[in-house]
Amino acid sequence: MPDGRPHGPLPGLTDWQRAVVDFARQDLQRARREDLAAMEAASLILLVERLRGRLHGVLDLLDEITEQDRERP
Numbered sequence: 001m002p003d004g005r006p007h008g009p010l011p012g013l014t015d016w017q018r019a020v021v022d023f024a025r026q027d028l029q030r031a032r033r034e035d036l037a038a039m040e041a042a043s044l045i046l047l048v049e050r051l052r053g054r055l056h057g058v059l060d061l062l063d064e065i066t067e068q069d070r071e072r073p
Helices: 015-033 041-070
Strands: none
Touching: 015 041
16 A cells, blocks of 8 residues: 555445545545646646545545444444
């Protein structure tokens, strides 16, 4: 893995939740491989918007998971 940490199965998540995390990781890895200094402004804006959307999705997922944990007896 590019960040040096293993990313194994995510127990307790639904298939959709795992997909959210996987897509966010893939986008982050793609962004890390890009030569940001060589990118045009429009491409940088699109990259930032994609990452911002992924971050929003992951934060929503965390809210969903913690809400489920609070509802458990």
